[in-house]
Structure formats: structure tokens, C-alpha cells
Amino acid sequence: AQSVTQLDSQVPVFEEAPVELRCNYSSSVSVYLFWYVQYPNQGLQLLLKYLSGSTLVKGINGFEAEFNKSQTSFHLRKPSVHISDTAEYFCAVSDAGGYQKVTFGTGTKLQVIP
């Protein structure tokens, strides 16, 4: 069974500074990887996904993530954050092919400090 670890529960960062939110997964097979964002009292919105192909994935709102198979990681990055990026971010993984359950991490709260 796969699992997802988000190492940081909270990440404070100053506005216009870069940020990296870490995500590691475990799985014995090929995987699909996702990052979602959740604003307070709202549902989740997909930021980006890795299904196959290029290991550098670009998403919405200037975010990108890099799939590293050898390190089983899928870290999320943004070169310059804005106040509006304050939210909770969830990494998710599923085994590739057919119906496979999506497993979500416990989330990282990004707090952008003005």
C-alpha cells in the first residue's frame, strides 16, 4: 500500500520569498502524484499533477513540482510567494493504472508573512 509523508505541518515564509513544501511517498509500483490547495473552509483545488513524462511539472498560480523517483519525492516550489498563497497544501499519490485509491498526506499550512 502506498503512503504519503508531508514533513512540515506548518511553513511560515515572508512575502516574495521562495518556498518549498516537501512530500515523500512510498509505493512499490509506478505512481501518479498530485498537489492540491485548500483555502479555509473550502474544498480542494488541483494545483498540478504528475502522470508520466517530464519530471518537472508546472501548475497553476506559479507553482511547480519535480518528481524524483530515486528519492521518492515530489516537492512543491514557488519562486516568490504572495499573501494570497496562504492556504493548506496536500500532496497525494495513487498507484498508476486502473482504479487505484488516492492517498492524501496530512497537509502543510503555508503562512505568508507580509
Add this chain to the structure above:
Amino acid sequence: DGGITQSPKYLFRKEGQNVTLSCEQNLNHDAMYWYRQDPGQGLRLIYYSQIVNDFQKGDIAEGYSVSREKKESFPLTVTSAQKNPTAFYLCASSISADHNEQFFGPGTRLTVL
């Protein structure tokens, strides 16, 4: 606009009462899901449905029930058997069960008094 709607946004119930949460989608998606979200625990799968008139238990199905009589609707009933029902409930859908990108509704916050 296509999307997923959940109602109500906030729901209060007395302990021992059953309550039904609504989830409707107009995306023409085959698969639908219910998750429970608690602080610091991420999302946990309650039930999912790959197609109309079919559904399977997720990781934490005890105390919950669902139905899938129509493609666009997947209501969740929280029964009195659920020991700790206060939580944020999220409904999601995907094009098909093996299309893993899920689209989420805005959620319902259930508080049991």
C-alpha cells in the same frame, strides 16, 4: 458552470440523530467519493462509487451509508452509529474510477452537539 455542489455548508445536529449530506455534480463524471477531514489527519476515504447503483466502502465506512441512484447525486448519511461525527466532509468526483484526478466540492462542516 460545471462543478460539484454540497449542501448545506454548515450543519448542526443533536447526538443520536441521523443526518444526510447532499452532493451533486453536473460534470457528467462516473465516479464519486466521500472524504472526511479532521485537523492534522488529511483526508480519509469513507465511500466511493465507480458507477450508478454501485458503491464500495473506503477506509472508514463504519457509521456511514451512501446511495447512488443517479449519476449526478451521491448523498452521504451519517448515522447515530458513527461515534465521532463532527468533522468537515468533502465530496469529490472523477471522470471515471481509473482517472485519478479528482474534483472537489466546497465541503460541509457537520457539528454534532
